[in-house]
Amino acid sequence: FQVMRLLILSLLFVSTFAWFYGRDEPDRWSVGGVWPLPQKIIYGSKNRTLTYDKIGIDLGDRKDCDVLLSMADNYMNKWLFPYPVEMKTGGTEDFIITVTVKEECPSGPPVHGSSEEYLLRVSLSEAVINAQTVWGALRAMESLSHLVFYDQKSQEYKIRTVEIFDKPRFPVRGIMIDTSRHFLSLNVIKRQLEIMSMNKMNVLHWHLVDSESFPYTSDKFPELHGVGAYSPRHVYSREDIAEVIAFARLRGIRVIPEFDLPGHTSSWKGRKGFLTECFDEKGEETFLPNLVDPINEANFDFISEFLEEVTETFPDQFLHLGGDEVNDFIVECWVRNKKIRKFMEEKGFGNDTILLENYFFEKLFAIVEKLKLKRKPIFWQEVFDNNIPDPNSIIHIWKGNTHEEIYEQVKNITSKNFPVIISACWYLNYIKYGADWRDEISGTAPSNSRYYYCDPTNFNGTDAQKNLVLGGIAAIWGELVDNTNIEARLWPRASAAAERLWSPAEKTQRAEDAWPRMHELRCRLVSRGYRIQPNNNPDFCPFEFDEPPATKSEL
Amino acid sequence: FQVMRLLILSLLFVSTFAWFYGRDEPDRWSVGGVWPLPQKIIYGSKNRTLTYDKIGIDLGDRKDCDVLLSMADNYMNKWLFPYPVEMKTGGTEDFIITVTVKEECPSGPPVHGSSEEYLLRVSLSEAVINAQTVWGALRAMESLSHLVFYDQKSQEYKIRTVEIFDKPRFPVRGIMIDTSRHFLSLNVIKRQLEIMSMNKMNVLHWHLVDSESFPYTSDKFPELHGVGAYSPRHVYSREDIAEVIAFARLRGIRVIPEFDLPGHTSSWKGRKGFLTECFDEKGEETFLPNLVDPINEANFDFISEFLEEVTETFPDQFLHLGGDEVNDFIVECWVRNKKIRKFMEEKGFGNDTILLENYFFEKLFAIVEKLKLKRKPIFWQEVFDNNIPDPNSIIHIWKGNTHEEIYEQVKNITSKNFPVIISACWYLNYIKYGADWRDEISGTAPSNSRYYYCDPTNFNGTDAQKNLVLGGIAAIWGELVDNTNIEARLWPRASAAAERLWSPAEKTQRAEDAWPRMHELRCRLVSRGYRIQPNNNPDFCPFEFDEPPATKSEL
Structure with missing residues (x-):
């Protein structure tokens, strides 16, 4: 394999010559561009034709790894060749994608900091993927699929020759x-x-529950979704969640759940005594309490038991516990609440509700600390801005x-x-x-x-x-x-x-440089069946997204 | 049939008791509400159960009318019973919808001012629709379908008893x-x-062509779409257009085409000599001309022939000819163009480009006047604001x-x-x-x-x-x-x-009164398979929209 410098610019961009506005370089998009841009990418000067019957994948020692098998299935059968065109066969040598992964096949999802690094070489005769982990191999395969394009002139699928070294800049995306x-x-x-x-x-942050509804089904506390879900149809069973986590894992994605406390909690109302009574300016009780009652000691036992179940449901080592916008409800639910005021006096907090917030969060930190399955808590920034986060916390801005x-x-x-x-x-x-x-x-x-x-x-x-x-x-x-x-x-x-x-x-300083690749990405994903909307003013894809036929009007 | 006043308020609204914000009346939606609100609607106090096998439709003298047959097919087989629930059968008397239409079945689409008036009576034993035209019957049937709801408690479809007199406030919607x-x-x-x-x-205004692309296929002038379409896949054949018009007709909708002149015309570039040369501040020719050349007399012959074909393609008596934003291009394409300036001098227009615009529009009016198939022209408001519209014109604000x-x-x-x-x-x-x-x-x-x-x-x-x-x-x-x-x-x-x-x-002064009906409409259409997005902050539908399953991850 010979690393070649980019020789022919016309290989890189396609022009449309249509009238567009609002763009520096209106009439081009990339061909075989990779999104997101790899750390290092050197294109060769030649492309090679791909035919369905001559392409193969070799998973080496990792032939039994479900992540790689799923990857092979998805890419070989769908993502590499997404366009609604007749696929040519034969007429060329075999093209084998050899995948070599150093680490064993993991049984669980990726963890924070898992390597996603990879090397990808595509020559005229083969493709070689080298990665530390299966997650790196997934990233490499996606990059490889971006090198594949449909040549309208010859009506063939082609792949660009390339050498890529790649790894993510940040571990959480x-x-x-x-x-x-x-x-x-x-x-x-x-x-x-x-x-x-x-x-x-690589991260799905699942803000599961908020004031409006409680779709998470707790086995231990079924009254939560029983009362708090929009309807019995609007819930995620623990099996549903396991299905999402497994689906995400096969794509190199972690699932971090969020249970927002102590505000945004109206929908937890199925749990008696969990929320304070709240009062409007006239002292009338409002019917929409939205803050946890921190003086009911039983609530902390409940949170502890609830979070034990959550950690059994979500394997990720991060656990998001919210903490935002407590202020929005504090007057209504704590300041105007006589029981709370009495408790604050007893504790020597005076009128300082921040001290009561701190009290709540300290007890919450202690709960997290004692979880059987260890978790690193994430909090929205207010816990840093207003309170004193546990030093183990991650702050979410x-x-x-x-x-x-x-x-x-x-x-x-x-x-x-x-x-x-x-x-x-x-x-x-x-x-x-x-x-x-x-x-x-x-x-x-x-x-x-x-x-x-x-x-x-x-x-x-x-x-x-x-x-x-x-x-x-x-x-x-x-x-x-x-x-x-x-x-x-x-x-x-x-x-x-x-x-x-x-x-x-x-390497990614100008959106103007990025959009031809973004345009190609959009069209590629549109052809894979996803609703990727136009976001760069007038344009078109060679093959547009379509809906299934409307009602037949013919009788 | 006895007209009954609304007796039981609980029939009208369903409460959800969830935590919502930003609403006066957060927790209700209508049951059997009609959108848009009819001129007169009087609900009865009772509902009747509908079962699939006991419902029938009688089209009276109009049994052969394709519009009504299509209507019967669509509503009986789909729109009346959209929810993914098991449909009960039997256990009730027949419920026949009798449709009586005064006018003959029209062979063409609705025309401007066609009656859409109807009477609809739903009793416990039957439904009666009376309309002047098939278009009125279509509107009545849609209203009838809004009276149908799914009763979650009894797990049955029901229909509200009602008496409706209805007609549109405006003929163009x-x-x-x-x-x-x-x-x-x-x-x-x-x-x-x-x-x-x-x-x-009842109106689809089809802005077919603009600067960016020319998807309309002219048989007489195939160079227009040949050069101006995004690609050969991005075109509407005249058969495609006929299909849209026929589809629209069966739903009581007219199709008004727009061909925007003399600006927004870059994509007409396939026609040699149609556009002027345009120049930037330095006097360099720009490559994106966007204004018709009014001094090339052949262009008017071309427009005439082109519009003859358009009127053969689109039967509606309205024809939209644009006329907007000529100013945006006038300096570049007319003021800086020496040939145009010379022509203006010869005609005694001096520097007044408005006079040249008027010249163009007068010739365009004359063309419209002489069309074999008579058309009423619509123009965007600039033709009124800046020029002198033909007195026959409709102005579009x-x-x-x-x-x-x-x-x-x-x-x-x-x-x-x-x-x-x-x-x-x-x-x-x-x-x-x-x-x-x-x-x-x-x-x-x-x-x-x-x-x-x-x-x-x-x-x-x-x-x-x-x-x-x-x-x-x-x-x-x-x-x-x-x-x-x-x-x-x-x-x-x-x-x-x-x-x-x-x-x-x-009767429609407050959005707060409207939204429970709009919510029900949204959920009804979601269950009919359409992507009707939430637009009233947090809510839910009893049955949500769903996508087809994602890729199977299981091997």
Whole structure:
């Protein structure tokens, strides 16, 4: 195999010559471009034709590994050749993809920091994948699939020759879904997992429960979903969750559950005594309590037992326990509540509700500390901003009007030695009109657009601080999102975050350079059957997404 | 049949008791509510059980009418019973829907002003539909289908008893699609037609061609799509168009084509000499001409021949000829063009490009006047604002930052005796975060939200002026919309326009009153298989939309 420099520019880009606007380089897209951009990629000058009957995969010593078998099945039978064209056969030599993985086949999902590094060489005669772990092999195979393109002229599938060395910039690259405001079906969640893996994302942050509904089914405490779910149809059984975790694992994705405490808890009302009574300005009891009662000691036993079950359900070593927006309910539910006030006096907290919050969180930290299955807790940033997080905590940043404000927070929190995860740059539920992944959209906070340009380590700090930046999670809160629209709303906007979190910053400075590859990604995933919406103004894909036929009108 | 006043309120609304925010009345939705709200509706106090085997339809003298046969097929076999539940049979008397239509079965689509009036009576023993036209019968049947609900308690389909008299407030209630910026498949267009009919909308305004691509295939001038389409796959043959028109007809929908002239014409470049040369500030020729050359006399012969073909393709008596945003290109393509300047001098226009625009439009009016198949032209408002429209024209309003500005324009244009169609209130492509159909969303022009509150006749004017308001067309421009996302982005936001344009203003003053019905509509259409997105913050449907299963991960 000979490493060749890029010789022929026309191989890289296709021109359309159509009238477009709002773009520096309007009429090109990449051919065989890889998304997210690898750490190092050197294209050869030649392509080779691929035919269905001449392609094979060799899993070497790992022929029994379910992750690799699933990978081989998915890519060989679907993802490599997604276009609705007749597949040519014969007329060429065998093309074997040899996959070599150093570590044993893991029985569980990837863990934090699992290697995803890989080497990929594609020559005219073969492809070679070398990886430390099966997760690296999955990433390599996805890259390989991006090198495959359909040559409209010769009407053949081709693959670009290439040498790639690749590994992620950050260990946490995720999507947060919210199944409380609107329920999401297993099919829809799995589809997002598939698209995530096609963007080399590795974390599903599952915000399972919030004020509005409680779709998580606890075996120990069935009154929670019994009262708190939207309906008996709007629940995830523990088997459902196991199915999601297994599906995610086969795609190199961890599932981190969130149970938000002590606020956002209205839907826990099935548990008697768990929530305080809350009062409006006139002192009348409101019917929507939304804060845990911290003075009911039984609540901590309950949380402990509940979390023991949660850890048995979710194997990931991270456990998100929320902690956001307690302030929004504190006056109504704690300050105006006489029992709470009395308790605060007894404890010597005076009027300082922060001390009561700290009291709650300290007891929560102690619970986490004692869990049989050890977990590293994640908290939303308020627990850092207002309280005193357990030193073992990860802080999850969601606030900030500008990228600079967000970087300042990253700097501040990491200076106190807390690892951080950033979502503030990628609140994808905030939709606007325009190419918001790259352009600033007026009428919205600056941090709510230009997703591609948010770089979480872009602050003055030590290397140790920057190493505390674990990555980012693009959030799609569920207020206005359900099965009908989540997919097109997420993608390819979340792909911008995926590239930012995987690729070297210095090679991904300009959205203008990225979009021809993003366009190709979109069209590739559209042909794989996913609703990847246009997000760069007028364009087209060689093969468009389509719906099944509408009602037949012919009688 | 006895008309009964509403006796039992609990029949009307279902409560969910979940924690919601941002709503006056958070926890209710209608049961058997009709959208858009009929002119007059009086519910009975009782419901009757419907079973699949006991329901029948009697089309009376119109048993051979394809529109009614298609209707019977669609509703009896699909739309009346959309939920994924086991259907009970037997145990009740026959329930026959008797449909009586006065006018003969029409061979063509509905025409402007076709009656859509109907009477619908549902008693415990039968349903009776009386209508002037088949279009009225279609509207009645849709209303009837809204009276059907699934009773979760008894696990039965039921229908509400009711007496409805109904007719639309405005004759034009439409959706504008744009197939130039992004191509839309026939399946996707047909799905939108189905959802339109479920909202009693009756006009598809098809903005076929724009600067970006030319998907219309002309038999006489195949060089147009040959050069101007995105690809040979991105075109509508005349057979495709006939299929759309036939599909729309069976649902009571007219199809009005738009060919935008003289601007937005880059994609017509296949026709040599049709566009002027255009020049940038330095006098260099730009490669994206976007204005017709008005001094090339052959162009008018071409337009004439082209429009003859268009009128043979589209039977509707309205023909939209654009006329918008000529100003955007006039400096580049006319002012800086020496040949044009010379022509203007010769004609005595001096430097006044408006006179050249007028010259173009006068010749265009003359062409329309002489078409073999008579057409009423529609122009975007600039032709009124800047030029002198043919007195036969309809003016299409798309500008205005506030509802008041829009009403002022309606007042002004109707005072000059021009009929108007309003789109300015319903630019649905401008997405924002929130319940924009009813709430003002900051960071956007006020006219780009609160769709439900735009009332086109809300101006001081004579009855004659108000009668010139033909209705409205909700526009979903295609810059960021294609097959992947158009459906969820349109609906139910366009349903707000549908109710405004159909229902009496005085009964539809508050979005808070409307949303329980809109919620029920959303869930009904979701169960019919359409992607009707949530647009009222957290909620759920008894049966949610779902995707087909993702890739099987099991080997």
